[in-house]
Amino acid sequence: MSNEVWVVADLKIDGSVRKVTFEALSEAGNKVAGKLGGKLCGVLIGSGVSGHAAELGKYGAEKVYVVDNDLLKDFNTEGYTIALSELIKKHEPAVVIGGNTVFGQDYFPRVAARVGAGVTMDAISIDISEQNTLKIERFSHSSKAIPTQVFHQNYPMMTTVRPNSFKAVENPKDPEIVEGGVEINPADIKTKVIELQTKESDRPELTEAERVISGGRGLGSEENFKYIYQLADILGAAAGATRAAVDAGYCPYDMQVGQTGKAVSPNLYIAIAISGSVQHFAGMGSSKVIVAINKDPDAPIFQKCDYGIVGDLFDVLPPFTEKVRSLIAEG
Amino acid sequence: MKILVLVSQTQDTEAKIQVSSSGDSIDTGGMKWIMNPYDEFAVEEAIQTKEKHGGEVVIISVGPDRVLETIRQALAMGADSAVQIKGDSFAETDSFTVGKVIGGEIKKLGDFDIVFTGMKIIDEESGQVGVQVAEELGIPHVSLVSKVIQVDPAGKKAVCQKEIDGGHVTVEVPLPCLITCPDAMNEPRYASLPGIMKAKKKPLTVVNAEDLNLEELGLSAQALGKEGARVKTTQIKVPEIERKLTIIKGSDEPMVKGEEVERSAEELIKLLREEAKVI
Ligand SMILES: Cc1cc2nc3c(=O)[nH]c(=O)nc-3n(C[C@H](O)[C@H](O)[C@H](O)COP(=O)(O)OP(=O)(O)OC[C@H]3O[C@@H](n4cnc5c(N)ncnc54)[C@H](O)[C@@H]3O)c2cc1C
Numbered sequence: 001m002s003n004e005v006w007v008v009a010d011l012k013i014d015g016s017v018r019k020v021t022f023e024a025l026s027e028a029g030n031k032v033a034g035k036l037g038g039k040l041c042g043v044l045i046g047s048g049v050s051g052h053a054a055e056l057g058k059y060g061a062e063k064v065y066v067v068d069n070d071l072l073k074d075f076n077t078e079g080y081t082i083a084l085s086e087l088i089k090k091h092e093p094a095v096v097i098g099g100n101t102v103f104g105q106d107y108f109p110r111v112a113a114r115v116g117a118g119v120t121m122d123a124i125s126i127d128i129s130e131q132n133t134l135k136i137e138r139f140s141h142s143s144k145a146i147p148t149q150v151f152h153q154n155y156p157m158m159t160t161v162r163p164n165s166f167k168a169v170e171n172p173k174d175p176e177i178v179e180g181g182v183e184i185n186p187a188d189i190k191t192k193v194i195e196l197q198t199k200e201s202d203r204p205e206l207t208e209a210e211r212v213i214s215g216g217r218g219l220g221s222e223e224n225f226k227y228i229y230q231l232a233d234i235l236g237a238a239a240g241a242t243r244a245a246v247d248a249g250y251c252p253y254d255m256q257v258g259q260t261g262k263a264v265s266p267n268l269y270i271a272i273a274i275s276g277s278v279q280h281f282a283g284m285g286s287s288k289v290i291v292a293i294n295k296d297p298d299a300p301i302f303q304k305c306d307y308g309i310v311g312d313l314f315d316v317l318p319p320f321t322e323k324v325r326s327l328i329a330e331g
Numbered sequence: 332m333k334i335l336v337l338v339s340q341t342q343d344t345e346a347k348i349q350v351s352s353s354g355d356s357i358d359t360g361g362m363k364w365i366m367n368p369y370d371e372f373a374v375e376e377a378i379q380t381k382e383k384h385g386g387e388v389v390i391i392s393v394g395p396d397r398v399l400e401t402i403r404q405a406l407a408m409g410a411d412s413a414v415q416i417k418g419d420s421f422a423e424t425d426s427f428t429v430g431k432v433i434g435g436e437i438k439k440l441g442d443f444d445i446v447f448t449g450m451k452i453i454d455e456e457s458g459q460v461g462v463q464v465a466e467e468l469g470i471p472h473v474s475l476v477s478k479v480i481q482v483d484p485a486g487k488k489a490v491c492q493k494e495i496d497g498g499h500v501t502v503e504v505p506l507p508c509l510i511t512c513p514d515a516m517n518e519p520r521y522a523s524l525p526g527i528m529k530a531k532k533k534p535l536t537v538v539n540a541e542d543l544n545l546e547e548l549g550l551s552a553q554a555l556g557k558e559g560a561r562v563k564t565t566q567i568k569v570p571e572i573e574r575k576l577t578i579i580k581g582s583d584e585p586m587v588k589g590e591e592v593e594r595s596a597e598e599l600i601k602l603l604r605e606e607a608k609v610i
């Protein structure tokens with residue numbers, strides 16, 4: 001076994017590297033590789049991805065393993081699982097970290113099962129234990145509890161990390177590039193992507209956004225969600241929603257924040273006409289500043305937010321949005 | 332078709348959470364146990380698939396006897412039979428081992444077409460077991476499926492839609508396969524009274540954990556329980572984020588009205604800018 005610490009790059013549909021990758025490199029460099037005395041390495045898996053090695057180097061990767069293969073063009077579980085598992089078997093890293101994105105959730109547990117590793121998902125802190133093993137914290141019980149989990153001396157130790165939990169800090173290195181040399185057989189890829197629909201949106205992704213504006217059932221219609229989008233666009237924020245709003249058909253499921261939707265932890269979360277259920281808080285309770293606008297003074301959200309206005313959204317939001325607009329315009 | 336569903340029981344997380352005196356687990360005394368909500372979607376999807384294509388739905392659940400209540404609920408919804416892998420003292424068995432144990436039992440059940448599982452348990456929230464069972468069985472999986480578009484038992488394939496960040500994909504997967512279910516993929520039915528009556532007579536097989544052949548599964552003798560876990564919980568804290576609770580209200584009634592509206596908007600912006608420094 002080596003004592004290398006790997007961060008596997010998480011790529012967007014357009015092939016660019018997701019921010020969580022840089023966050024993980026920065027945090028792993030400080031808290032994990034440093035303490036283990038191991039090299040911080042990046043891992044690039046995909047098609048035409050070699051070019052990203054320098055970006056990983058910018059955030060501290062001293063070495064970058066690359067598996068570049070046409071068969072890995074669109075994310076597919078089988079291809080990625082083979083690529084990462086084979087790399088792990090060949091180079092025996094101590095720690096393997098990835099983003100807790102739709103992709104990470106899909107193949108990290110499978111890779112762990114294949115290589116016999118222990119794995120945790122969605123860590124919000126990473127560190128090294130007294131036994132020199134990986135130690136993480138994450139949320140459980142609908143985010144009402146934070147267990148500390150310590151790995152047994154069983155290698156590698158794998159985890160995914162929650163986006164927006166760590167700061168990405170530049171620490172430029174000139175990484176050595178290592179060709180992974182992993183063979184993938186077309187017959188190994190059994191699941192075929194038959195259609196890929198991308199959504200054009202200028203708004204940031206929910207899980208990466210610094211600010212999130214969300215609407216609840218109280219918006220009353222799909223049409224009224226324009227109030228959410230307007231404010232979001234002025235603030236450069238992502239737009240979110242509750243399950244009640246999604247179920248009512250006001251907006252698509254990919255906007256759902258909560259236990260069964262996306263987990264977000266922005267600097268600013270504005271909840272409009274949202275009552276503040278346990279399940280919604282499970283997805284946004286770790287936001288730095290929470291603001292609520294709700295007409296019911298007894299709405300539970302007023303017991304767990306930083307700022308709030310008791311008022312009708314249709315009265316309060318238009319002047320609020322206008323004032324924010326002129327403020328931002330002033331700079 | 333033979334359709335399998337992995338059903339787990341979970342603590343109802345609506346309840347107040349209390350850390351036990353040992354500091355490394357949640358006090359479950361007096362807590363309500365329910366069917367894991369995602370597993371309800373899995374059961375519903377399995378029953379709908381059976382209704383379209385014929386066949387049988389088999390429930391598989393690992394845990395102590397309290398899980399029988401959850402198993403009965405699944406049978407009452409319309410599943411045909413169940414397997415309980417029974418162990419009383421292995422509460423902290425890791426997901427890796429649970430996946431191997433379930434996979435091992437599935438292999439004994441003979442040929443099957445689809446396994447449905449939940450995306451994660453809402454108490455532990457590991458989100459691994461489903462995918463790891465697929466690995467143990469050597470079959471493909473599709474996780475977080477928002478919609479099963481088509482199941483084609485004759486052509487031995489299924490077509491599923493899955494949401495990804497920035498869009499969605501439609502994938503075709505050969506059978507047998509495993510599908511993990513997130514929220515909102517269907518509307519789970521309630522168990523009807525006749526369903527509840529019938530459930531009592533449906534076949535239940537009980538496998539004792541003591542009788543599992545761990546060696547055959549490639550597991551060590553200590554694999555079950557906390558000692559053999561690859562990852563151990565050493566401490567649990569209850570997050571306490573202090574919130575400011577600065578709420579702007581109307582003067583006559585709780586809601587801001589008339590001129591107060593403009594003023595409240597201004598005040599909020601000032602707070603966000605000067606105190607919180609977030610805009
Ligand atoms: C297993 C499970 C998983 C779940 N997962 C999620 C999840 O991931 N995400 C999620 O969000 N929910 C989830 N839920 C649902 C959750 O329990 C709540 O039902 C939901 O969050 C409520 O959404 P809401 O606040 O929009 O609606 P409501 O609770 O109906 O609240 C609407 C609020 O709007 C206010 N309002 C109405 N009109 C106005 C107005 N004109 N101006 C100002 N305020 C107004 C009302 O006072 C009220 O407080 C889940 C539930 C279960 C059982």
Ligand SMILES: Cc1cc2nc3c(=O)[nH]c(=O)nc-3n(C[C@H](O)[C@H](O)[C@H](O)COP(=O)(O)OP(=O)(O)OC[C@H]3O[C@@H](n4cnc5c(N)ncnc54)[C@H](O)[C@@H]3O)c2cc1C
Pocket residue numbers: 337338339340367369370373391392393394395416417418419420421422423424425426428429432447448449450451452453455456457458459460461540555
């Ligand atoms: C022999 C044995 C005995 C056990 N005895 C106990 C006990 O007494 N008390 C206790 O609290 N825990 C017991 N467990 C462990 C527990 O039942 C869970 O399986 C374990 O906590 C896995 O949770 P997870 O967070 O990894 O699940 P996740 O990975 O989050 O679950 C994902 C999905 O996998 C499926 N799944 C997960 N666990 C099970 C399960 N147990 N049965 C069927 N499907 C499942 C469900 O579809 C679920 O939605 C036992 C495990 C084994 C192997």
